[in-house]
Amino acid sequence: MFPVRQPWLCKALGCYDCCIRCIGAVPYPSLVATLLCYAGMALFCGCGHEALSQTEVLVETYFARNVQDFVVMASFIKYFQYVIYGLASFFFLYGILLLAEGFYTTSAVKQTFG
Numbered sequence: 001m002f003p004v005r006q007p008w009l010c011k012a013l014g015c016y017d018c019c020i021r022c023i024g025a026v027p028y029p030s031l032v033a034t035l036l037c038y039a040g041m042a043l044f045c046g047c048g049h050e051a052l053s054q055t056e057v058l059v060e061t062y063f064a065r066n067v068q069d070f071v072v073m074a075s076f077i078k079y080f081q082y083v084i085y086g087l088a089s090f091f092f093l094y095g096i097l098l099l100a101e102g103f104y105t106t107s108a109v110k111q112t113f114g
Helices: 007-013 016-024 028-063 067-113
Strands: none
Touching: 028 067
16 A cells, blocks of 8 residues: 555554455445335335334224234234345345445456556
8 A cells, every 4th residue: 555665664664554454345325225225125114114013003992993903903013014124134144245346346446457
């Protein structure tokens, strides 16, 4: 990263060059995109779970005429809550894969173009 015209400077800096090289290889846009993906997925899961819970309360309070119909609706709502949990785990893994791809492509591009 820095010009190595004085060999004594490399020994005096220690791990400076290694740290600069590592910080230069971090794909900041991919890191921000991963954090935004996680924040959006957390909001989606939290709001979806709360909305389904409140829907169950509303149906039980105002619209349940038959107990058996309410039991079917409650199990259906629980099923959708599990679907939300599955989506959250999928997007967590997807975010990790995209971040890893960002690291690999950043290092490859910097090696090619400097």
